[in-house]
Amino acid sequence: MNLDGKIALVTGASRGIGHEIARGLARAGARVLMVGRDPERLEAARAGLAGEGLDVLAFAADVADAAAVDDLVAALPGGLDVLVNNAGQIDPAVSTWDLPVEAWDDVIASNLRGPFLLCRAAVPLMRARGWGRIVNVSSGMGAFADGLDGGHPAYRVSKAGLNALTKNLAAELSGQPILVNVMCPGWVRTDMGGAGAPRSVEEGADTAIFLATLPDGGPSGKFWRDRAEIPW
Template sequence: MVTGANRGIGLEIVKQLSRGGMLAVLCSRDVEKGKQAASKLASEGLEPPVVALDVTDDASVANAVAEVMHLFGRIDVLVNNAAIQREGMTAEQASVLDVAPELALEVFNANTLGPLRLTKAVVPIMRQGGYGRIVNISSGAGQLAEMAAGFPSYRMSKAALNALTKVTAAELGPSPIKVNAMCPGWVRTDMGGPDATRSVEQGAETAIWLATLPDTGPTGGFFRDKTPIPW
């Protein structure tokens, strides 16, 4: 299951996982946009199933997971990609002293609680199946080691997502389920803008690696370009 997969990095992750032979489910809040995105992959012979999913809605999460289980009977990989950035890519000087708590809650609900909802829903399934990979698409903007000014809601939500990654990995311990976070870098997407320095292919590469880790692979880590980075 790849959330927020009707465009950008999410769609690229679906494409690359599908190319690798995995049945990647394209999850989209707007199912029609999801179907339109899936149709773009038809030229490669790829036909990812599309499932409606709003990560901010408990019922939508439950319904999406139930639909995938009804169709395929298992969930091996969860990529928590869906996210929002409400402060605008030009608002680099947006101050934490000015941010509306309501906006921060909206961003936190999507970027942190969304992955929490999905993680809670799929871990029992992964435990039953004896295998699991959870990939949280985070950001260098959430690194405490390099925290800077601007984008306070987005930064706080991604820092909290990193905490969720560490807590989940610690609770699952040396189980067959691996939980990691990654930073795609500044990617040319609707969120990143046309001036970003990285392609969607580059942005998705580490997520693909983490989604297909061998049993000896890491858990509880934060990565960029397949290399550990500070929290």
């Protein structure tokens, strides 16, 4: 479906996968509000997409900061139809007992508290418009099925939590025209994924864009990779 007339918010849109998701949603017709913490990098990213003729805005905010999320919601250009919780951080590849408490707190805040704050703010706006798509960007590293293998404890636990947040929220919205899904982009060449990753940002962003443009009555409360459902 196209997103003509829709308003989308993409977190972590200043680089990497989120930047490509913002591009894809804008190409699909949405007006896209791009979010990241570093204002200069965010503005450069916005200007680049605007230079491609896309309808993009920018708002610098830390998604884990409740007051900043309030300000961000107030800056939305007239409602919200699509939310993509993509912003994320990863902790070092150490075991649980070697992880500094501050690193745990930072990762859980960005990867789980942030999406909670944004979902909490987005649902009333989407209900008011009678339509919504929420896409959470998770990772196979958070899958109970095959991802909780040790190391990066805050990252893996935050993504397992994000999966749970998604399934729980989808159940709360069952029967309503707001679809909530979570996806794994695969291992992607970004600042986080590193130069040796096998996937491009286009490949990483594809399933998020697919889920943000699901037709009415589409699936909700599922975990996806490569446009296919995967085990939790």
